[in-house]
Amino acid sequence: MELTVNNSTTAATLVTVFGELQDGHYVAKVMPETDVPYTPYFENELDQVIVYISPDEEQLAAILKALNERRLPFGDLQNYGAAGGGTSVIPV
Secondary structure: OEEEEEEOOOOOOEEEEEEEEOOOOEEEEEEEHHHOOOOOOOOOEEEEEEEOEOOOHHHHHHHHHHHHOOOOOHHHHHHOOOOOOOEEEEEO
8 A cells, every 4th residue: 555645845844753662663753853853762762764754643653554564664764755845655
């Protein structure tokens, strides 16, 4: 299944912070770009990526489900998103 998600826009640059946790699960948080910390955002985090997408709650849940079920590789997240608007199609 493919999910079409809005990319970030320059008018309101929201990004999604994805984290890979030590227990193997994935978590995410949508936030303004200016709020992204320079340190790990999630407790017990192994890795973190910032993706210029602005998913709604259902879309974010579908992306996290695909990550946690290993249908979407964590390393592929950087292939999606843009700061200039438009959309990204993410295979979930």
